[in-house]
Amino acid sequence: MGAAQSSTDEFVREPLGVQERITADGSSPWPVEPHRYRLIAARACPWANRVVIVRRLLGLEPVLSLGIAGPLHDERSWRFHNDPGGVDPVLGIEWLREAYENAIPGYDKGVTVPAVVEISSGKVVTNSYQDLEFDFATQWTAHHRPGAPDLFPAGRRDEIAAISDQVFHDVNNGVYKCGFAKAQYAYDKAYDALFARLDALSERLSGQRYLVGDTITEADVRLWVTLARFDAAYHGHFKCNRSTLAAMPVLWAYARDLFQTPGFGDTIDFEQIKQHYYGVHAEVNPTGIVPKGPDPSGWLTPHGREQLGGRPFGDGTPPGPPPEPERVPSLPEPAHSG
Missing domain, CATH: 1.20.1050.10 (Glutathione S-transferase Yfyf (Class Pi); Chain A, domain 2)
Incomplete structure (x- = not known):
């Protein structure tokens, strides 16, 4: 996630900008589908780390690829400065903001990780990290590895x-x-x-x-x-x-x-x-x-x-x-x- 700062003396985290869901039950416009999406995370970010851990524990690596933004960013957003040529090798973008703007032209909210991007369109589908954890555990069950733990009994x-x-x-x-x-x-x-x-x-x-x-x-x-x-x-x-x-x-x-x-x-x-x-x-x-x-x-x-x-x-x-x-x-x- 990116840090947010309120205008008051106390820190207030700003709301997420693309709170869609990826589901297997038809309750959202985004279906669970192998190889359709790419998870963008950053090693630095705890919010992204949570989703990366859940993906690892459940064994979703073969069906959901992972892109890693580098630890540094500027006012334009997280960027892929550790990748060859400074671009994500699958999405071909330099800044994560590009994927947000593909989804919402003129996007003016926080550009945060984790974010799930539809590979074919280059659009961010969701940056709702808590929903991602729950949905990976409950909606992606057909693609869990044998022996995957139940993280939400x-x-x-x-x-x-x-x-x-x-x-x-x-x-x-x-x-x-x-x-x-x-x-x-x-x-x-x-x-x-x-x-x-x-x-x-x-x-x-x-x-x-x-x-x-x-x-x-x-x-x-x-x-x-x-x-x-x-x-x-x-x-x-x-x-x-x-x-x-x-x-x-x-x-x-x-x-x-x-x-x-x-x-x-x-x-x-x-x-x-x-x-x-x-x-x-x-x-x-x-x-x-x-x-x-x-x-x-x-x-x-x-x-x-x-x-x-x-x-x-x-x-x-x-x-x-x-x-x-x-x-x-x-x-x-x-x-x-x-």
Whole structure:
């Protein structure tokens, strides 16, 4: 997603501009169809990361291709500066805005990732990230891999929705409320809500491996993408500095557990995360200097969460390795003290 700034002292995320659905039941003008669409994401963006993880866990790679915008953008939008020639190799566009304007001439809302683009027309179909996660899980079932997990188990959906709503307001969006606050009171309010919620989540996770039930659900995907960026970006850049994630033992172990689970850590590029946050938000970091730290190798250290039980994929199985073009850089091995 792209950051949005309101005219008030408090950060307000602007509404999404193309909230269509892709469905198998005929309830929308966009049918589920293999190879018709391309998912555009960015390694830096947590909102896009959620959809990429869900696509990985469900095994939709063979039917829905993935384009990756680079970590840097300008006033024209996300751009494909890491691709050969600076254009997406399938859509042939330099800026994601082009696909939005193909769909809505004169488009004047936020150009955000994730976005699903119809390949033949080059038009954005939807940028509704939360609907995409749910629809990938419930509308694309004919194309799920064997052993795909159930990320929205029917008997748990109300609980998932309640937890996810709290996580969205206080954590996912909460770090942005801290980082883009224009007044001290607005920052203080967001900071207090963020760490109160993290403390409550830490207490919940101290006795159970996952947020809802004994398997990974969408609630875990939602929380994890913010935790994965916490020390690399939010702690310093967004002034969320009561403590690092690495100093919150339960959440740090929970985050490492998921990082080491296929489908999570293999979607993360810490360098692109830092390049984006520190390099794009000139209002927050006018020098554009990107920090060298922190050392990411700690993500590979043992977490001990297995002792809480739980079955990551329920009755399913882990996804296989990512397709070669989608692989992210490997982390350095952690140093061992002797």
